[in-house]
Every structure is written in structure tokens, then in C-alpha cells.
Amino acid sequence: MNNERNGRRALLNAVDTVTQPLIAVLISFLLGAVVILVIGKNPLLAYGEMIRGAFGKQVYLMNTLKRATPIIMGGLAVCVAWRSGYEAMGGEGQMILGAMAAALAGYYLPGPAMLRIPAALLAAAVAGALYSVLSGWLFEKFDVTFVISTLMLNYIANYFAAFLCNYPLRDPEANVYQMQNAQTGKLPPEATLPPIMKGWVHWGFVLAVLAVILTWFLFRKTSFGFKSRMGGLNPRFALYGGVNARRMLYLVMILSGVMAGLGGAFESLGSKGRYVDQMIFSTGYAWTGMVAALLANMNPLGTLAASILLAGLAVGGSTMMLNMDIPLEVCNIIEGIITLFMSARMIRIASGNIRRRRQAKGGGEA
Amino acid sequence: MIFQMKHITKTYDNVVANDDVSLHLNEGEILSIVGENGAGKSTIMKILYGLERPDSGEIIVGGRPQRFHNPSDAMAVGIGMVQQHFMLFEQMTVTENIVFKNELKKGLFMDMDRAVETVRQLSERYGLKIDPRARIADCPVGLRQRVEILKILYQNAEIIIFDEPSAVLTPLEVEALLETLRGLAKAGKSIVLITHKLQEVMAVSDRVYVMRQGRVVAERMAADTDMEELAMLMVGHPLASYEIDPPKPGPVLLETKSLSLTENGRRVLSDISLHVNAGEIVGIAGVSGNGQSELIRCITGLEKSTGGQVLVGGKDVTNRSVRAIRDAGLAHISEDRYVWGSAPEGTLEENTLMVRQDEAPFSKKGIVNQRAIRDYAARLIREFNVKASSPVQKMRELSGGNAQKLIVAREMSLDTPVLICCEPTRGIDIGAMEAIHRRMLQRREQGSAILLVSSELTEVMSLSDRIYVIFEGRLVGEFARGSMDDKHLGLLMVGGTINHE
Numbered sequence: 001m002n003n004e005r006n007g008r009r010a011l012l013n014a015v016d017t018v019t020q021p022l023i024a025v026l027i028s029f030l031l032g033a034v035v036i037l038v039i040g041k042n043p044l045l046a047y048g049e050m051i052r053g054a055f056g057k058q059v060y061l062m063n064t065l066k067r068a069t070p071i072i073m074g075g076l077a078v079c080v081a082w083r084s085g086y087e088a089m090g091g092e093g094q095m096i097l098g099a100m101a102a103a104l105a106g107y108y109l110p111g112p113a114m115l116r117i118p119a120a121l122l123a124a125a126v127a128g129a130l131y132s133v134l135s136g137w138l139f140e141k142f143d144v145t146f147v148i149s150t151l152m153l154n155y156i157a158n159y160f161a162a163f164l165c166n167y168p169l170r171d172p173e174a175n176v177y178q179m180q181n182a183q184t185g186k187l188p189p190e191a192t193l194p195p196i197m198k199g200w201v202h203w204g205f206v207l208a209v210l211a212v213i214l215t216w217f218l219f220r221k222t223s224f225g226f227k228s229r230m231g232g233l234n235p236r237f238a239l240y241g242g243v244n245a246r247r248m249l250y251l252v253m254i255l256s257g258v259m260a261g262l263g264g265a266f267e268s269l270g271s272k273g274r275y276v277d278q279m280i281f282s283t284g285y286a287w288t289g290m291v292a293a294l295l296a297n298m299n300p301l302g303t304l305a306a307s308i309l310l311a312g313l314a315v316g317g318s319t320m321m322l323n324m325d326i327p328l329e330v331c332n333i334i335e336g337i338i339t340l341f342m343s344a345r346m347i348r349i350a351s352g353n354i355r356r357r358r359q360a361k362g363g364g365e366a
Numbered sequence: 367m368i369f370q371m372k373h374i375t376k377t378y379d380n381v382v383a384n385d386d387v388s389l390h391l392n393e394g395e396i397l398s399i400v401g402e403n404g405a406g407k408s409t410i411m412k413i414l415y416g417l418e419r420p421d422s423g424e425i426i427v428g429g430r431p432q433r434f435h436n437p438s439d440a441m442a443v444g445i446g447m448v449q450q451h452f453m454l455f456e457q458m459t460v461t462e463n464i465v466f467k468n469e470l471k472k473g474l475f476m477d478m479d480r481a482v483e484t485v486r487q488l489s490e491r492y493g494l495k496i497d498p499r500a501r502i503a504d505c506p507v508g509l510r511q512r513v514e515i516l517k518i519l520y521q522n523a524e525i526i527i528f529d530e531p532s533a534v535l536t537p538l539e540v541e542a543l544l545e546t547l548r549g550l551a552k553a554g555k556s557i558v559l560i561t562h563k564l565q566e567v568m569a570v571s572d573r574v575y576v577m578r579q580g581r582v583v584a585e586r587m588a589a590d591t592d593m594e595e596l597a598m599l600m601v602g603h604p605l606a607s608y609e610i611d612p613p614k615p616g617p618v619l620l621e622t623k624s625l626s627l628t629e630n631g632r633r634v635l636s637d638i639s640l641h642v643n644a645g646e647i648v649g650i651a652g653v654s655g656n657g658q659s660e661l662i663r664c665i666t667g668l669e670k671s672t673g674g675q676v677l678v679g680g681k682d683v684t685n686r687s688v689r690a691i692r693d694a695g696l697a698h699i700s701e702d703r704y705v706w707g708s709a710p711e712g713t714l715e716e717n718t719l720m721v722r723q724d725e726a727p728f729s730k731k732g733i734v735n736q737r738a739i740r741d742y743a744a745r746l747i748r749e750f751n752v753k754a755s756s757p758v759q760k761m762r763e764l765s766g767g768n769a770q771k772l773i774v775a776r777e778m779s780l781d782t783p784v785l786i787c788c789e790p791t792r793g794i795d796i797g798a799m800e801a802i803h804r805r806m807l808q809r810r811e812q813g814s815a816i817l818l819v820s821s822e823l824t825e826v827m828s829l830s831d832r833i834y835v836i837f838e839g840r841l842v843g844e845f846a847r848g849s850m851d852d853k854h855l856g857l858l859m860v861g862g863t864i865n866h867e
Contacts (some may be wrong), residue, residue: 221734226734242689
């Protein structure tokens with residue numbers, strides 16, 4: 001009997017956490033429909049076209065999953081850090097460095113695919129983790145809030161990568177007279193993530209799904225997950241219960257950085273086949289990932305679903321634009337409204353975290 | 367009758383905070399509302415001040431029914447409230463804080479000289495001495511409270527509500543506050559004093575309401591009652607006195623040697639040397655804020671001491687990590703159940719797992735055993751009679767007393783030789799309090815060393831085998847059971863000395 005009640009309670013909690021984001025998504029699409037009506041098109045047909053364009057054919061679906069891959073990883077990076085009470089937003093910088101590290105390792109290291117791909121992924125994970133640890137260290141040593149340090153570090157990473165692919169590590173075969181973004185050398189087949197099957201999405205997506213399952217496992221089934229969650233809910237309580245806060249901070253930062261770094265690697269090794277200047281920055285993958293994580297309330301499985309939804313919105317949006325002559329901006333409006341709803345939530349989570357942590361650091365004057 | 371509240375009822379979720387409460391205030395009188403924490407006194411005043419809205423009932427001020435949506439509405443009919451936590455701008459002057467939102471203008475600018483003059487006159491009229499140009503940051507707590515009062519007087523309040531005004535004050539400041547209250551009443555203001563300190567009630571009030579569990583259970587003229595009667599009315603029945611066997615002290619299990627703490631150049635703890643033997647409850651008596659919290663934080667590893675030693679079971683654990691100190695054999699019921707002692711947003715099972723998360727059977731090689739965790743939570747809930755609906759409900763859904771029982775359950779179940787109990791029964795009902803006391807005595811019988819810190823003198827006196835008195839970060843006295851009386855303790859607690867012979 002008791003178990004039944006526990007189950008029902010857990011279910012109710014789950015429904016509770018799911019309804020709010022679902023309503024946000026629903027309202028966003030309703031407002032999008034209003035815009036489509038104003039343009040003089042039929043919103044039902046338009047959305048039908050969008051869904052078809054995102055999921056309707058194998059090609060479309062694979063496109064959506066490909067786009068979702070870095071978003072999932074960016075989302076996981078946010079899940080890991082935020083659930084532990086650190087509102088780090090450095091996913092973008094870590095993803096950029098990860099993408100760059102993987103592209104360089106893949107291009108310059110010798111050897112067969114069996115060694116080259118793991119080496120490139122490892123390089124990306126290390127780059128992401130180190131960059132993430134840097135913001136953790138700034139926080140621990142100098143009390144620099146994550147929001148500030150990570151946002152600034154994002155710019156540094158982007159321009160550093162831009163410098164690398166414009167000057168010292170520019171694609172040797174690039175045609176200097178062609179108008180194109182700077183990029184690194186094209187990866188040979190041994191260094192690219194191949195498609196799972198012909199016509200399918202690349203293996204990066206599978207690895208991302210594995211990462212989702214791993215993160216879920218860490219959160220739900222390990223004492224690390226318990227300690228990080230308690231640190232996020234009440235850092236003083238965690239301290240009082242004997243959790244080593246410093247150790248948790250760095251573990252969390254490493255894990256979060258690894259996720260983002262790998263997300264970048266999947267994009268350069270799987271989709272682009274090289275590092276192209278601004279490839280992460282201009283697409284906003286890390287930020288879409290953050291929206292996905294917020295939609296999912298930091299649940300890894302939910303983040304997977306939300307990432308695919310948001311990727312589908314962008315991919316299906318282009319089809320809608322082509323076939324119905326509806327400007328792509330409609331999709332931007334929908335995503336923008338979702339983001340707006342989720343930022344309200346983000347500010348609440350972040351300000352709560354900052355307050356609780358300040359109290360924990362300040363000692364006892366409660 | 368300057369105001370009247372009729373049949374006010376207010377429920378939060380499923381807790382009845384005020385149950386059909388009716389009360390009134392006469393002009394120029396000092397009315398006290400007394401009751402234990404959680405009796406509903408603050409809620410009823412928040413309703414009067416427009417901070418909360420009642421579910422039903424009526425508020426009549428100046429003969430007319432009122433409906434307050436926010437404190438400004440209440441202020442508009444002359445009701446002001448001095449909150450427990452002051453709302454002042456630290457970097458601004460006394461005058462600026464007082465005239466805030468009602469500035470005197472000269473053209474586009476604020477007329478500072480006239481404002482200062484107004485404040486000066488106000489402070490003289492009511493005998494509230496203050497320097498109008500002083501910066502709030504430089505004012506001690508007592509003066510800040512004075513600024514709060516002046517702020518309300520400046521807005522022409524006729525009714526002034528004080529919510530636990532003495533909680534943050536030193537004994538001398540309390541004297542001054544009581545004087546202020548009398549002065550305000552003499553000047554024709556009507557005062558409502560919410561408190562649980564009966565000495566103050568008896569010192570200044572004309573009339574007293576006693577609240578218990580959301581209801582008004584008694585109304586007395588101050589002249590017709592005494593502290594004993596009020597205390598009885600507040601708690602419902604007198605504090606149980608426990609049958610305690612004489613102590614059989616064993617070896618010293620917890621010891622501090624000249625423990626000291628200096629914070630920003632201020633001596634918070636000076637040379638604290640104490641010891642607790644096995645099979646003994648040792649109390650620390652003192653007015654809160656005299657270093658008790660810091661002492662416990664230094665012992666338990668939550669704060670680094672700057673001098674001296676801490677020994678648990680004979681092992682030096684000075685400034686080790688919380689984990690190392692707990693592993694040396696110490697459990698700790700923290701002074702504030704939601705700040706330190708729990709994660710209110712976490713589930714009950716998460717809250718009972720804390721501390722043991724890396725122990726078998728709850729986790730092995732970092733992988734948790736959900737079944738063991740749930741069974742353990744269910745067992746503690748059952749054994750300690752925690753009223754809860756499920757181990758996966760949130761901690762904050764429990765009432766204060768049940769939350770405290772859960773924390774006590776967690777720490778006692780660690781079965782450590784040393785147990786530190788800080789304010790173990792603060793703000794909880796008598797039933798839960800007695801249950802916790804009996805658990806502590808049981809642990810004493812079993813040979814644990816218990817250090818009890820409490821601001822409730824009766825609690826310290828009824829449980830402790832020995833008592834240390836702490837004042838301004840120093841131990842100023844030590845008594846064995848029976849060799850002390852509350853007058854002497856009280857005197858030491860406020861910095862007095864005892865003349866021997």
C-alpha cells in the first residue's frame with residue numbers, strides 16, 4: 001500500500017514538473033500561430049509542414065537528430081552544473097574549445113580511425129573540462145560568480161578559436177580568394193564520426209544518447225548524484241552532512257566541461273568534418289541546450305526529448321519556409337518565447353542558488 | 367476601542383494558523399500577545415498590518431470595516447509595524463531612512479535641513495534620543511530599532527505593532543525599549559507587543575492575550591495575573607519534570623582546550639575549555655548570540671577555530687573536516703533545522719540518508735541502494751513517530767516539530783559516542799519536545815556524552831548534569847546539578863558576578 005502511495009506521489013511530482021514547460025511550449029506555438037495568421041497563412045497547415053519537415057521523412061528526421069546532438073550535450077552540461085547549484089553558462093566556450101581540439105587532433109595526429117577518433121574525443125573532453133575547471137577555480141579562489149566568468153570565457157574561447165583557424169592553423173588548402181569562413185583542414189575519413197548506417201545520423205548522436213543515460217544513472221543511482229543534488233538544494237546542509245564541497249565543485253565542473261567539450265567534438269567530427277570559424281557561436285547550440293535543460297527541469301532524459309524538439313523546430317522551420325513561404329523568423333519567435341519562459345525559470349533557479357551559497361559561505365549569521 | 371478584529375481565520379495549505387481569533391485594542395494601552403512559537407501571534411498581526419489576508423473575519427479600525435491589501439493600506443489608517451528584521455538602508459543616514467518615500471521637498475530637491483529638524487523634534491517629543499545625521503551602518507541594533515520606530519511615528523501611526531522587539535537586543539537595550547514603550551503609550555499611542563518573553567510582558571503591559579495553537583485561549587489584565595499563570599496558559603500544561611538518575615560519568619569523550627576564535631579582529635570565543643564525560647548531559651546556558659553558535663561550529667568543523675584544541679574520544683580533531691570529525695564519533699543536531707539541518711526541498715529519505723550516503727548498505731562503490739535508503743527512512747519515521755505521509759514527500763511539507771523529530775532521528779541513529787544538541791526543541795510543541803528530551807535521557811543512560819546548547823533556561827536546567835554559563839564568548843561559570851538556581855544563572859548570563867561570602 002505504502003509503495004503504491006509513494007509511486008503515485010512520485011507520479012504527481014513528475015506531472016507537476018512536466019506541466020509547466022508543456023504549457024510554455026503550447027503558448028509559444030499558439031503565439032506563433034497568431035503570427036502566421038497575421039501573415040495570412042493557415043497555421044495548421046504551416047505546423048503540419050513544420051512537423052513533416054522535422055520528422056516526416058528519414059532524411060528530415062536524421063537532419064533533426066544531427067542538429068540535436070550538440071544541443072543534447074550542451075543541455076547535459078547545464079544539467080550537471082545547475083543541479084549541483086552552480087549556474088555555470090560556460091557550455092559555449094567549452095564546446096568551442098572541444099570542437100577545435102577534436103578537429104586539430106583529428107587532422108594532425110596520425111594513425112587509424114580506431115585510435116584517431118578516441119584521441120580526438122579525448123582531446124575535446126580534456127579541453128572542455130580544463131576550461132570549465134578554470135571558471136570553478138575563479139569561483140573558489142576569487143569568488144568570481146559563474147555567470148560573469150563563464151560568459152566572459154565564452155568570448156575568449158570563440159576569439160581564440162577564430163585566431164587559430166584564421167592564422168596559424170588555417171586550412172592549408174583554403175582558397176584565399178574565396179569568400180568563406182576561415183576553417184581548419186578537412187578531416188580525413190579516419191578522423192570523422194561515420195554515419196551509423198548509410199543515410200543515417202552519425203555516431204555522435206548515439207554517444208550523446210549514451211551520455212544522457214550515463215548522466216541519468218549518475219543522478220539517480222550514485223552517491224555522487226545524491227551529494228551534488230544536496231549541494232544544490234542546500235549547500236550548508238551538504239557541508240553539515242560531511243560532503244566535501246571543494247571536491248564536489250571540481251568533479252561537477254569537470255563532468256560538465258566534458259559534456260560540452262564532447263558536444264563540440266561531435267559537431268566538428270560528425271557534421272562539419274573540420275572546425276569552421278563561428279560554427280558553435282553563431283548556431284547557439286549551447287544556449288539552445290540550456291533552454292532544453294531548463295524545459296526538462298534538469299532531468300537528463302527530458303533534456304534529450306527537449307533537445308530533439310528544439311532541433312526539430314529549427315529544421316522543420318526551414319521546410320515550412322520553403323514550402324509555404326513563411327519567413328523563418330516565425331520559428332525564431334516560437335523559440336524566443338520558449339526561451340523567455342525558461343529564462344524566467346532560470347533567473348529563479350540562479351538567484352536561489354546564489355542566495356543559498358552566499359549564506360553557506362557567510363557561515364552562521366542566519 | 368481603536369481597532370477590533372472579529373472571528374479571523376487563516377489557513378496555510380492545511381495548517382490552521384489562526385482559528386476564529388477575536389481581539390481588540392483600546393486607545394493608549396499597551397497590549398501584549400503572548401504564545402509559543404507557532405501559536406499564531408505573528409500571523410494575526412501580519413493580517414492587521416496588511417501583509418496577509420484572512421480567509422474570513424473582519425477588521426474594524428476607527429469604527430469602519432477595513433480591507434487591507436498591503437502595508438500601505440494599513441499605514442494609511444494609522445497602523446505601523448516594527449518588524450523583527452529591520453528594513454533600513456545601511457549606507458544612508460538616520461534622517462534619510464526616516465523620511466524615505468515621504469521626503470520634504472524644496473523645489474526638485476530634498477530639503478535635508480528641514481528633514482533633520484523634523485526628525486530632531488520627533489525624537490525629542492517621544493524621548494527617542496538619536497543623531498539624525500548618523501549613518502545606519504554605524505548604529506548599533508538598539509538605535510536601528512529606534513529609527514524604525516521613528517519612521518513609523520513620522521508617518522503618523524496611532525497604532526504601533528512590535529514583533530518580538532527584544533529578540534535582537536542586549537539586556538540594556540531591552541530596558542531602554544521598555545522605557546520607550548511606556549513613553550509612547552503616555553503620549554497617546556496604542557501599542558501591540560508580540561513576544562514570548564514574559565518578564566517584558568509583566569513589566570509594561572496593561573492587558574494580555576494568550577494564544578495557543580492558533581486560538582486566543584485567555585485574556586487577562588496584567589495586574590490580575592503573574593508569569594506562572596501566563597506560562598501555564600501558553601504551554602497548556604506545565605513542563606514535565608523528568609526522573610533522572612544520578613549521573614555515572616565515564617571517561618571524557620568530548621573536550622575543548624582553550625578553544626578560541628577571532629573574526630575580523632573581534633574575539634568571538636576566548637579560551638573555552640570544557641569537557642563532557644560519557645553518561646552525562648552538559649548544558650551551555652547563555653543569552654543567544656554570546657558565542658554558542660560559533661563554539662558549536664568550531665567543534666563540529668563547520669568553522670575553523672583560531673586557537674586551542676578539540677578532542678573527540680581522545681583524538682585531536684581540531685579544524686579537521688566535518689567528515690573527519692563525524693567519523694571520530696560525533697553527531698550534531700544543528701541549531702537551525704532549515705538552514706543547516708536539512709534540505710527543505712529534498713525528500714524525507716534524502717534528508718535521512720545525509721551523513722551515511724557513503725556507507726553500506728546505502729551505497730556500495732558509489733552506487734546507491736534505493737531499497738535500503740527507503741527502508742531506513744521508513745524505519746526512522748516510524749521509530750521517532752514523525753507524522754509524515756511518505757518517505758518521498760518533501761521535507762518542507764512537514765510541520766516544524768516533525769521536521770525536528772526527523773533530524774533528531776537521523777543524528778541519534780548514527781549512534782555516536784558524542785551527541786551535540788543545539789536548540790533541540792526550538793519552536794516545537796510540547797509533545798515533540800518531551801519525546802526528544804526522553805530520547806536524550808535515554809542516550810545518557812546508554813553512556814553517550816551529550817552537549818546541550820539551548821536558549822531555554824528551563825530546558826538546560828531540567829536536563830543537564832552540569833552547566834557551563836557562556837557570556838561574550840567566555841565560560842563564566844560552571845555548576846553541577848542542584849548547586850545552581852536560576853537567579854544566579856540568570857545573573858551570570860547577562861555578565862553579572864556572584865559575590866562569594
